[in-house]
Amino acid sequence: MSGELGQPQAGPSHAGLDFPNPERNRAGVPGGVIRRAGAHGRRSWIQKVLEQITDSPLQWVTPSEVVPVAVLAVQRYLLEDEPRDTIPKPPLYCYDVTISDGVYQEKCYLDPSLNFLVYKNILKVGIEMKISRVSCLYNEKRLGQGILCIDNVHCGETLEAISLETPFRNSAHEEVPERPLRGGKSHYLALWNNEDPYGDIWLTNKQPEEHNFNNTKIISLSHLEMTWANRRNFPALLVRILHKSKLRYYGKPDKKMIEPYQTFLEVADSSGTVSVIMWNALCPEWYKSLRVGLVLLLQDYSVKKSYPFRMQPLPVDPQIKLISTMEICLNLRDPPTNIIIIPEKQVKPEWRLPKLNHRFITRSELDDMPENHICDVIGILVFVGRVQRSKKKENREDFWSYRWIHIADGTSEQPFIVELFSTSQPEIFENIYPMTYFVCTQLKVVRNDTQVPKLLYLTTTNESRVFITGHRGQPYTNDTKVKNFIHWIKTRTDSEEVKNTVIGGYYPYPPVPETFSKYSSSVKVESLLTAISEVRKEIEDLQYREQKRIAIQGIITVIKYIPHASATESASASETLRNANRPSTSQAARRENQSQERDNNNKRHQDDDPMSSQCFQTACTSLSPTKKKRILQGPYAKLVPVPQPETSGQTKGNKPDVPSIFQRRESASTSTAGKARKTISDRWESQLWREKKFGLIDHLHYSHVYPESIPRKFIFEQRKFLTEQFNSQPAKYIPPEGRPPNLDDFKSARSLGHFEVTILGLNHEIAIDVAFLPMYCPEDLRTSQIDTLLTCMNYSCVYPQDGPGNDTLVGPRALAGDIIKAASKLDRVHIVGILDICNLGNNKVEVYLHRIYSPTNTS
Numbered sequence: 010m011s012g013e014l015g016q017p018q019a020g021p022s023h024a025g026l027d028f029p030n031p032e033r034n035r036a037g038v039p040g041g042v043i044r045r046a047g048a049h050g051r052r053s054w055i056q057k058v059l060e061q062i063t064d065s066p067l068q069w070v071t072p073s074e075v076v077p078v079a080v081l082a083v084q085r086y087l088l089e090d091e092p093r094d095t096i097p098k099p100p101l102y103c104y105d106v107t108i109s110d111g112v113y114q115e116k117c118y119l120d121p122s123l124n125f126l127v128y129k130n131i132l133k134v135g136i137e138m139k140i141s142r143v144s145c146l147y148n149e150k151r152l153g154q155g156i157l158c159i160d161n162v163h164c165g166e167t168l169e170a171i172s173l174e175t176p177f178r179n180s181a182h183e184e185v186p187e188r189p190l191r192g193g194k195s196h197y198l199a200l201w202n203n204e205d206p207y208g209d210i211w212l213t214n215k216q217p218e219e220h221n222f223n224n225t226k227i228i229s230l231s232h233l234e235m236t237w238a239n240r241r242n243f244p245a246l247l248v249r250i251l252h253k254s255k256l257r258y259y260g261k262p263d264k265k266m267i268e269p270y271q272t273f274l275e276v277a278d279s280s281g282t283v284s285v286i287m288w289n290a291l292c293p294e295w296y297k298s299l300r301v302g303l304v305l306l307l308q309d310y311s312v313k314k315s316y317p318f319r320m321q322p323l324p325v326d327p328q329i330k331l332i333s334t335m336e337i338c339l340n341l342r343d344p345p346t347n348i349i350i351i352p353e354k355q356v357k358p359e360w361r362l363p364k365l366n367h368r369f370i371t372r373s374e375l376d377d378m379p380e381n382h383i384c385d386v387i388g389i390l391v392f393v394g395r396v397q398r399s400k401k402k403e404n405r406e407d408f409w410s411y412r413w414i415h416i417a418d419g420t421s422e423q424p425f426i427v428e429l430f431s432t433s434q435p436e437i438f439e440n441i442y443p444m445t446y447f448v449c450t451q452l453k454v455v456r457n458d459t460q461v462p463k464l465l466y467l468t469t470t471n472e473s474r475v476f477i478t479g480h481r482g483q484p485y486t487n488d489t490k491v492k493n494f495i496h497w498i499k500t501r502t503d504s505e506e507v508k509n510t511v512i513g514g515y516y517p518y519p520p521v522p523e524t525f526s527k528y529s530s531s532v533k534v535e536s537l538l539t540a541i542s543e544v545r546k547e548i549e550d551l552q553y554r555e556q557k558r559i560a561i562q563g564i565i566t567v568i569k570y571i572p573h574a575s576a577t578e579s580a581s582a583s584e585t586l587r588n589a590n591r592p593s594t595s596q597a598a599r600r601e602n603q604s605q606e607r608d609n610n611n612k613r614h615q616d617d618d619p620m621s622s623q624c625f626q627t628a629c630t631s632l633s634p635t636k637k638k639r640i641l642q643g644p645y646a647k648l649v650p651v652p653q654p655e656t657s658g659q660t661k662g663n664k665p666d667v668p669s670i671f672q673r674r675e676s677a678s679t680s681t682a683g684k685a686r687k688t689i690s691d692r693w694e695s696q697l698w699r700e701k702k703f704g705l706i707d708h709l710h711y712s713h714v715y716p717e718s719i720p721r722k723f724i725f726e727q728r729k730f731l732t733e734q735f736n737s738q739p740a741k742y743i744p745p746e747g748r749p750p751n752l753d754d755f756k757s758a759r760s761l762g763h764f765e766v767t768i769l770g771l772n773h774e775i776a777i778d779v780a781f782l783p784m785y786c787p788e789d790l791r792t793s794q795i796d797t798l799l800t801c802m803n804y805s806c807v808y809p810q811d812g813p814g815n816d817t818l819v820g821p822r823a824l825a826g827d828i829i830k831a832a833s834k835l836d837r838v839h840i841v842g843i844l845d846i847c848n849l850g851n852n853k854v855e856v857y858l859h860r861i862y863s864p865t866n867t868s
Contacts, residue, residue: 051111051112052112053110053112053113053178054072054074054076054078054110054112055078055108055110055112055113055115055157055178056112056113056178057072057073057074058070058072058140058143058157059157061073062143062144062145062157068144068145069142069143069144069145069160070142070143070144071141071142072140072141072142072143075139075140075141076110076139077137077138077139077165078108078109078110078137078138078139078140079108079109079110079111079135079136079137079138079168079171079742080106080107080108080132080133080134080135080136080137080138080742081107081108081109081114081134081171081173081741081742082105082106082107082116082134082740082741082742083104083105083106083107083127083132083133083134083200083740084104084105084106084107084187084189084197084200084740084741085102085103085104085127085197085198085199085200085740086102086103086104086105086189086196086197086198087101087102087103087198087260087261087262088101088102088103088191088262089262089263089265101121101262101406102124102198102406103118103119103121103124103189103191104118104119104124104127105117105118105119105189105190105197106118106119106132106159107182108138108140109171109172109175110175111172111175112175113175113176113177113178114175114176114177114178114182115157115177115178115179115182116177116179116182116190117143117156117157117158117159117190118146118156118157118158118159118190118191119132119158119159120144120158120159120160122160123159123160123161123162126162126164128552128553129552129553129848129850129851129852130553130554130738130850130851131164131850131851131852132162132164133164133738133850133851134738134739134740134741134742135167135168135171135742136164136165136166136167136168137165137166137167137168138162138163138164138165139162139163139165140159140161140162141161141162141163142160142161143157143158143159143160144158144160145157145158146158146191156190156191169745169748170744170745171742171744173742173744185209186208186209186210187208187209195210195267195268196208196210196268196293197740198258199435199740200737200738200739200740201396201398201408201410201553201554201737201738202398202407202408202409202410202431203256203258203260203407204255204256204257204258204409204410204431204432204433205256205410205431205433205434205435205438206256206293206296206297206433206435207435207740210268210293211293211296211297212293212294212295212297212298213297213298214298215294215295215298215299215350216298216350217303217350217351217352217353218349218350218352219351219352219355220306220349220351220355225245225306226244226245227244227245227246227247228243228244228245228246229278229279229280229281230246230248230277230278230280230281230282230283230332231280231281231330231332232280233246233312233335234281234283234332234334234335237312237335240312243310243311243312245306245307245308246276246278246305246306246307246310246337247278247304247305247306247351247360247362248276248277248278248285248304248305248307248362249276249277249278249302249303249304249305249362249363249365250274250275250276250299250300250301250302250303250304250305251275251276251277251282251301251324251325251363251365252273252274252275252301252322252451252472253272253273253274253275253299253300253301253472253474254272254273254274254471254472255272255431255432255433255471255473256270256271256272256292256296256433257270257271257272258270259271266289267289267290268289268290268292268293269289270288270289270292270293270296271286271287271288271289271292272286272287272292272296272433273285273286273287273471273472274286274287274299275321275322275324275472276305276337277324277325277329277362277363278360278361278362278363279360279361279362279363280330281329281330281331281332282321282324282329282330282331282332282363283332283335283336283337284315284319284321284336284337285307285310285336285337285338285339286336286337286338286339287339288338288339288340288341289340289341290341291339291340291341291346291348294341295348296433298350299350301365301450301474301484302365302484303350303351304350304351304353304356304362305348305349305350305351306348306349306351307337307339307346307347307348308346308347308348308349309344309345309346309347310337310338310339310344310346311337311338311340311343311344312335312336312337312338313335313336313338314334314335314336315333315334315335315336316336321333322383322451322470322471322472323383325363325364325365325366325367326363326364326366329363364484365484365485367385367450367484367485367488368383368384368385369384369385369386369387369485369488369490369491370384370385370386370490371418371420371421371490371493372388372416372417372418372420372421372423372424372425373420373421374420375421375425375454375465375467376465378454378456379454379456380454380455380456381453381454382453382454383451383452383453383454383470384452384454384467385448385449385450385451385452385485386416386418386425386427386448386449386452386467387416387418387446387447387448387485387490387491387494388416388417388418388419388424388425388446388447388494389416389417389418389444389445389446389447389498390414390415390416390441390442390443390444390445390447390510391415391416391417391424391443391509391510391511392413392414392415392424392443392510392511392512392720393412393414393441393442393443393511393512393513393735394412394413394414394513394514394516394735395412395513395514395516395554395717395735395736396410396411396412396438396439396554396735396736396737397410397411397412397554397555397556397847398410398411398552398553398554398555398556398737399411399555399556399557400555403535408552408555409430409431410430410431410438410737411428411429411430411431412429412438413426413427413428413429413516413518414426414427414429414441414447415427416447416449418494418497419494419497419498419501425466425467426465426466426467426518427449427452427466427467427468427469428455428466428467428468428469428518429449429469429475430468430469430473432469432473432474432475434474434475437475437476437477438475439732439736439737440477440732441475441477441732442512442723442728442731442732443510443511443512443723444510444723444725445477446477446480446498447475447476447477448475448476448477448480448483448485448491449467449469449473449474449475449476450472450473450474450475450485451469451470451472451473451474452467452468452469452470452473453467453468453469453470454467455467455468455519457522457531459527460522460523460527460531461522461523462520464519464520466518466519510722510723511720511721511722511723511758512720512721512723512731512732512735513717513719513720513721513731513734513735514717514718514719514720514721514758514759515714515718515719515720515782515845515847515855515857516720517782517845517857517859520859520860521558521843521859521860524862525841525862528560528843528862532558537560538560538561538562538841539559539560539561540561540770541561541562541563541768541770541771541775541777542707542770542774542775544559544561544709544777544844544846544856545707545709547559547846548709548711548846548848548854548856551846551847551848551854552848553737553738553848553849553850554737554847554848554849554850555847555848556845556846556847556848557845557846558843558844558845558846558859559843559844559846560841560842560843560844561768561770561777561841561842561844562770562771562839562840562841562842563768563769563770563771563776563777563839563840563842564695564697564768564769564770564771564835564837564838564839564840565695565766565767565768565769565835565838565840565861566694566695566697566698566701566702566767566768566769566776567692567693567694567695567698567765567766567767568692568693568764568765568766568767568828568829569691569692569693569764569765569766570691570692570762570764570828570829571714571762571763571764571765572691572762573757573759573761573762691829692829693829693830695836695837696836697769697773697836697837698767698769701769701773702776704773705774705775705776706774706775707774707775707776708775708776708777708778709775709776709777709778709856710778711777711778711779711780711846711854711855711856712765712766712778712779712780712856713780713855714763714780714782714855715849715853715855716752716753717734717735717752717849717853718782718847718849718855719757719758719759720757720758720759721752721755721756721757721758722755722756722757722758724755727750727755729746730749730750731755734752738850759782761782761783763780763781763782763783764780764781764782764783764828765778765779765780765781766778766779766780766781766858767779768840768842768858771839777856779842779844779856779857779858780855780856780857780858781857781858782857835863838863838864839863839864840861840862840863841861841862842858842860842861842862843858843859843860843861843862844856844857844858844859845857845859
């Protein structure tokens with residue numbers, strides 16, 4: 010095994026291989042039953058490889074026959090430091106890969122030198138994989154047992170379907186709870202973050218039970234605060250849970266800790282509120298069963314002085330005392346804590362336990378909320394972004410998982426914009442989609458009124474909880490604002506909020522400030538500017554779904570407009586999705602047909618597209634800043650008043666369903682549109698580029714926009730497929746239900762196309778192609794700088810010519826003409842470009858131009 014096999018290894022913690030041995034009973038081993046393929050059945054490739062290893066004098070072999078196997082699971086865990094290690098290393102996560110050869114399943118250990126295949130989501134469940142080198146790692150504490158190790162692989166394409174009926178060759182791999190192959194850690198971690206509970210060690214079966222309080226001595230929190238330092242034994246606490254934090258995993262290779270988890274509960278009685286810390290093995294046992302509002306009886310706990318730098322959440326009732334001098338500790342041992350959930354029907358009024366008070370606000374109230382204000386929101390989801398990841402610390406393997414969502418509540422034309430981090434509720438985080446009633450508590454207001462555009466959104470905190478189903482019976486249902494929302498949603502059965510819902514795609518939020526000096530003060534990075542020669546390494550270091558923002562210097566030398574590819578959207582969505590369930594030709598033939606259709610469609614694009622048929626050229630220099638409409642890079646459909654391609658059920662003879670501001674002059678003459686088309690150019694190239702492009706030492710091409718980055722119109726009937734497309738890759742294979750559709754079959758929520766922008770480095774040696782995606786947003790922007798490419802790209806302005814009689818539609822080609830015409834003014838001008846780099850997995854990387862700063866707006 011490369012890298013590690015040359016060194017002594019820690020023995021596997023659980024049963025692995027059972028190698029053929031004529032002197033042993035082949036029926037079983039201490040770790041479990043070993044199955045053999047029947048004499049009349051197909052021979053197992055896994056079994057052949059094991060026999061080859063047994064006959065080899067080496068600890069590794071190249072299989073005599075390399076056949077494809079299917080990947081059924083990729084599971085992550087923390088491997089402890091070996092005894093020989095004297096210097097602690099950063100966390101080293103290992104991966105067990107479950108494969109199937111059609112006869113047996115086998116759980117294998119992935120050599121750490123191949124971990125990068127998981128980091129990039131190249132090795133993933135559902136694919137075909139060829140293993141060209143394997144080795145074994147023996148368990149020296151068990152007779153004849155070892156682990157099959159994967160040392161070299163080739164990852165292939167995704168398989169249409171994989172059978173889960175094949176048994177494990179070693180029945181020990183089927184034991185519950187699941188155990189990793191190596192190390193002393195008793196459980197697997199979530200594949201992409203450490204906050205989510207994963208696997209069968211996390212119990213959900215704790216139920217309320219009535220308790221006889223006759224012989225139970227109870228102490229109040231305020232009394233405990235005054236006397237705990239002088240006590241050795243503590244009476245029971247009777248408290249209500251007011252807040253529950255997400256999980257914290259603190260495992261490290263040099264700490265031999267089983268299930269190293271921690272979570273905080275904020276609990277209260279009538280005398281005060283205090284933090285309770287649940288440690289280690291208690292978390293898997295209790296975390297998923299405890300929820301905000303439950304009443305607990307806590308016995309055999311410990312008390313310690315509180316950690317001075319932790320900020321407790323605000324109490325739900327300002328009259329309740331906040332106790333910050335001590336913490337209650339719950340542990341499986343030292344001493345073993347006894348936790349009892351008291352049924353609500355047994356709770357007595359004389360206990361005077363505090364009620365839950367929520368802080369719901371409406372979207373119309375958010376505009377007046379101060380920075381860092383804590384609030385709760387309820388609404389309907391109108392946009393759900395794809396899951397993204399960001400590193401917790403540079404040069405580490407730990408990531409946050411998050412996604413952006415928009416919530417409408419009927420009190421404003423603007424939605425709540427929420428940065429939703431994982432709240433240790435994967436069953437919700439991975440199953441949210443538009444048109445869902447959504448509640449999120451303990452959100453923090455983030456705002457900056459001094460930058461342009463103004464910054465205003467909400468982000469989750471350590472105590473945030475999310476609810477999407479089972480609202481009935483929740484304590485917040487009696488809140489007035491919750492009742493108002495329910496009344497509003499019942500009166501709008503076919504509202505715009507529901508019709509214009511969007512899912513997925515690239516979402517460039519939050520926006521950067523209008524000047525580079527403000528941007529410089531707002532970012533927290535070691536190096537503010539990235540040399541263009543370092544961009545390739547920045548891109549290569551990105552892991553799956555990681556999105557990072559960097560700043561580079563350069564010169565814009567080429568701008569090319571790529572029109573919206575409407576070939577796959579010319580048919581109605583319903584017809585396309587019906588066709589997806591029929592037998593189809595090969596993918597190559599399908600791509601060829603689509604390519605021919607796209608070519609033909611592009612030829613008639615100007616005549617058939619209801620948007621471009623009314624396009625005309627508009628020079629930025631002649632436009633009024635008070636009448637312009639800003640375009641933001643964002644997919645929220647309600648804030649995108651642009652004509653869309655034909656929607657489901659719409660025929661070519663019908664008028665497109667577009668907002669009224671774009672329906673003023675539908676009878677614009679073909680001749681006028683034809684003149685406009687002649688004056689619009691789709692490409693601009695500087696003289697500098699013509700001089701330098703053949704002498705470059707490196708040219709990075711990252712301007713391609715993949716289907717996953719296009720926000721899609723949400724179709725409720727296809728919610729399962731769409732939700733899966735924009736979630737993270739699962740750790741275990743999930744068979745598809747029927748023949749799944751293609752993502753390109755779903756209509757795009759944007760129709761402006763995109764731009765390919767080439768930025769040449771200041772030294773004229775390296776260039777990079779990036780994408781720019783404009784989106785309409787009907788918000789006026791007060792600025793006088795309207796005649797440069799900076800304005801067109803930073804504010805993406807497109808608006809009608811000044812004059813009382815003008816009411817003509819401005820379309821994508823007019824936007825392209827504006828930007829390309831203005832580009833010539835930046836010839837040889839040094840700019841700072843803010844880039845968003847995104848790794849979509851499976852060798853797909855995109856780089857987007859988020860904003861550019863010229864010498865006029867760098868200060």
